[in-house]
Amino acid sequence: MRIVFMGTPQFAVPALRKLLEQWPVAGVVTQPDRPAGRGRRSAAGAVKLEAQRFGLPVISPARLRDATAHAQIVDWAPDLIVVAAYGQLLNSALLQLPKHGCLNIHASLLPRHRGAAPVAAAILAGDKTTGVSIMRMDAGLDTGAVLEQRSLHIRPEHDAGSLTAELATLGAETLSAMLPAYLEGKLKPLRKTRNLQPMHPSSPK
Template sequence: MAKIVFMGTPQFAVPALEALIETQTVVGVVTQPDRPAGRGQQLRPSPVKVLAQQAKIPVYQPASLRREETAEPIRAWQPDIIVVAAFGQILRPHLLQLPPHGCLNVHASLLPRWRGASPIQHAILAGDTQTGISLMQMDEGLDTGPVYVQEAIPIHPHETAASLHDRLAKLGGEMLRRYLNDILNGHFTPTPQDNTQATYAPMIKKEDGLIRWEKTATELDRHIRAMTPWPGAFTHWHNQLLKILAAQPVPDFSPTGEPGLVITWQETIAVHTGQGLLMLETIQPAGKRPMSAADFARGRPDFINSKLGEL
């Protein structure tokens, strides 16, 4: 079994670490420092740290790995390869060149499509019908290294970023079980990416959840699903935040009304968009629990014929 150093932080990385613990010798885990979380803002360890501690694996939590001396604890572990999954920091040459077999990244897209920090959300936003996992040799670029192997899965019509995240995380772990030994034994030759086909998936920010009603109903459906669970898709009503948790598009509805106008349609609550209707299923008014849009409208009849998105 190979000596592995694993670098990862969020829940996405946990199945990959589980696979390595079961099939290799994990000599150390590198993860981001504990972060304040929750209402009390108490320091909370990353999911990867929790698993590593349960497995009694040494954990290193550098704030940054930019300086060469910060790699000393990793060098002391003498890994054969470093496996990376959603670590959250760019690796410099002094780390990339440290292990004999370099650094292998578990990336949640079919590279070169969706290089970057948020490939899962951007695949849904773009209406892609499939995505997958790429096991790639890391270089100094942003997800630009050659790819050892890829496996694709379909993106279902009602897929959210949450459900797709979980399926891809599981696939990443399965692929490490299937392919890592062959990669280490030289049975795979990594294939350079076609840079002319590259697309980019910049990190999703909180403000990206804002719904722009002038977009089509199909685009807004993708938007809501891509922003679930974080940052959540939201609009404004009566100067208050209104989260849209679930909706269904009616793309060929006509005539069109003013984007953002709330109406009743076939016993449902719907909103005019730039093209088509968006039927609201589950919403969450500010300071309240999630509820059906119909229940909300029964309690607030002024919701009908109001305009969403105006502050």
């Protein structure tokens, strides 16, 4: 069982850590380093730093469609790709590559708050409850089959940062709990998200 993990910000780090407790991660794909801080110096994302800490192979292509990036992922020969707040869409060739497909951890109870910035969208909408969804990805944006969901009460003291942190932990735990049944073919989709609700148009998740 070989997993390729794709993610960039701190939200994705708990999922990577949880995977490493149970399965081999063949490689990690993140967004390129970005300018950060007052000096605007190039800085790696949280997932890249975590992957390097564990000695995992990492690539950071500007465009996932780049032939070199695609060839590297193919060379890793993943049985499963796990995506969490990566920041780029996967093309059909990558979606069809792993035997067990591609799973995405989304920080909302799909189909509500599909698309970008689901945590901010839940707060702005005044939602009392949000959560995480694990879905099998298809060619659309958050339109795949939802396999598992867990909810979380939004408390008055929550801001986007603290809520994101709790959802990150919940997402990692949910992924870890559902993966064995999914890999054995025992997990049936809860629903499809396509055409059920418009996407939230804010900044990338």
